[in-house]
Structures are given as structure tokens and as C-alpha cells.
Amino acid sequence: MKFLRPTRPTIPILAKGKCRTGRVWTYVFDDRSFGGHLPPAAVYYASSDRRGEHPQKHLADYGGILQTDCYNGFEPLGVAQRKDKPITFAFCHAHARRKFFELADIEKSARDSKRNGKPISPIALEAVKRFDALFEIERQINGLSAEERLAVRQEKSRPLFEDMHVWLQQERATLSRSSDLVKAMDYMLKRWEGFAHFLEDGRICLTNNAAERALRGLALGRRNWTFAGSERGAERTAVMLTLIMTCRLNEVDPKAWLADVLARIADYPASRLHELLPWTWKKASAATALPQAA
Structure with a gap:
């Protein structure tokens, strides 16, 4: 994966009778803007604060283009001398x-x-x-x-x-x-060099709006469930957001996918779990439906 767009919205987390402001780190891969054919995906992580150590941990093994705003917490990723896979910053x-x-x-x-x-x-x-x-x-x-x-x-x-x-x-x-x-x-x-990278690489977009759009579900969720009940609750929220948004990016009904996968996954061979990924599941479902349609 060589092209990521991150962002980090807030999430209220209940702690000791009051809410504190946590973060949900959102990373989106979507190459359709430059004619790519790899399936898009999104991944979310939750944390109790916005310290730079969190994205540095998330992206420790990542190398490629990172399109983001100018949040200082990302910058050590690109300048770390020991990083085997360098990161190119393309600012939004x-x-x-x-x-x-x-x-x-x-x-x-x-x-x-x-x-x-x-x-x-x-x-x-x-x-x-x-x-x-x-x-x-x-x-x-x-x-x-x-x-x-x-x-x-x-x-x-x-x-x-x-x-x-x-x-x-x-x-x-x-x-x-x-x-x-x-x-x-x-x-x-x-930071002019980072803003100018789009002139040297056609894969780079002008914005990280793909990641911003991935926040809509979280913004609506905060209105409905108000807060995460604990740090573990915030982490579970991040897991569910990862599954649901990846389905939506691949034009898969999250409810249908979850219902089918949860019913089958317990008895599914570990070596074939990749077959249940939303984009693979979509192709298999379409192939199964073809004879019925005929």
C-alpha cells in the first residue's frame, strides 16, 4: 500500500464519571482518483489523546505517500533516520x-x-x-x-x-x-515542498478529502451514542468503523456482509479468511447470484 490519507477526529470517552476528548485515527487508501484498480479500504484506531506516538506506531512499517494536514505528530515519520521505508509527505x-x-x-x-x-x-x-x-x-x-x-x-x-x-x-x-x-x-x-509534491507525482491529490469523507459515520454516531463508554469501547468503535467504511468504499452493504461473515467465520479455515474481505466477498456473491438471475 503506497498511498494513504490520514485524519484524526475527536471522540468523547467516558472516564471516572466525566468525558475526556480522545481521538480516532483514520487512514484511507483509495487510488480511484488516479485510475487505480486496487480495492479501497479504511482503517481506524482509537486513543485517549492526540500524541504523535500513536501515528508513529500505526505507520511504523509503512512506506510511501502520506497525504495529510500539517499536524506535527506525523513529521517524525518522515525524518526518522532509522526508518527503512521512507514516507513522502503531500500536504492537503x-x-x-x-x-x-x-x-x-x-x-x-x-x-x-x-x-x-x-x-x-x-x-x-x-x-x-x-x-x-x-x-x-x-x-x-x-x-x-x-x-x-x-x-x-x-x-x-x-x-x-x-x-x-x-x-x-x-x-x-x-x-x-x-x-x-x-x-x-x-x-x-x-512547508512549500510538501504542498508542491502533487506536481511531481500524478498519484497525489490536492486534498485528503477521502479521509475527511470517512468521518461522516463517526460524526453522525457521536450525535446518537454521545460517547464511548471506555477506552475499550472506543477501540471497538474503531474496529466496527473499519469494517463498515471499507464495505461502503467497495459498494458493499455492510449489514449484509456482516450478517453473512459472522454466520460463517467460526467454521471458516484460517488460510481462506481473505476470501471474506469485502471486495472478494462482493465478487463471490455476484458470481453466485448470476445463475439465479438467469
């Missing part, structure tokens, strides 16, 4: 764009103006427009092969991105340290 442009968008949100500014809020930043608005031009190119090449995507990016995206770099540096030099724009600009400028 949606996270970078969001920081500018918050300063250029016209509707929010209109509401805030009634409460003497801050005016819209023209620099932030221009940054959002530049991001949107890059995202428009990405929409046109989504699903093409990595080679085709790379060729289009070299022709169309690279000039826009390099011009953005120069523009950001020029605008950054004119701002005071107290400007809200400084953090948004430095978020990218200090």
Missing part, C-alpha cells in the same frame, strides 16, 4: 485554502459586520481564487491515469502554483506580524 491544499477562506467568507463577514466584525480581506479573497483555479484543473483530470494527470499538471497547474508562490512571498513581506493572514500564509510557505 483544502486545509490551506480553508485558512484563507475563513478570512474571505463574504456571508460570514456580512453577519459579523452587524456586530462590528472584521472586513473581508482582499488578499485572502485573491488566494481563494488562486486555489479554486487549481481545483478546477483537478476536477477535469479526476479518474485519469497518474501519467495523464501529471502531464496536465505540468502544463496547466505548475505555472499557476509557481506564480502563487511568488505572490504569497511578496504579500507576506508587506504584512505585520499581527496580521491574521500571516498564519495562513506561513502554513503553506514554511
